Amino acid sequence: MKLARLLVLLSAIALFLGGIAHTFGYTKISTILAGSTLSPKIADALRCVWLVFTAEAVLLAPALVWISRRPGTRSLLLYLALIPVVDAVLMYHFVGFFIGFYIVSASALLLLAGAWQLPRNQGV
Secondary structure: OHHHHHHHHHHHHHHHHHHHHHHHOHHHHHHHHHOOOOOHHHHHHHHHHHHHHHHHHHHHHHHHHHHHOOOOOHHHHHHHOHHHHHHHHHHHHHOOOOHHHHHHHHHHHHHHHHHHHOOOOOOO
């Protein structure tokens, strides 16, 4: 049980720090988008997606730790692990290997490993 919670905590730390790092990239990406030939609607959509991903990581991280401390949450954590798993798959598909992919992938794997080690739910 302690190992499971440690793995979830490490996952959350990676996700949270990745989200914070992603925040610092917003100014750079916003400047790039402002100087691009993309339509303003597309540039604004990309800014929105950038901020949504950041918020997702920063808000999900503490929730994972909190949920992992509650009894009977193995299934919920495994389900929530789909978020960084899908993020990593989409990152790889559209961008390829880069630091963000590695951070989100590590977080997903740690979360899956930690959640998997939690006790299975007992029948009600």
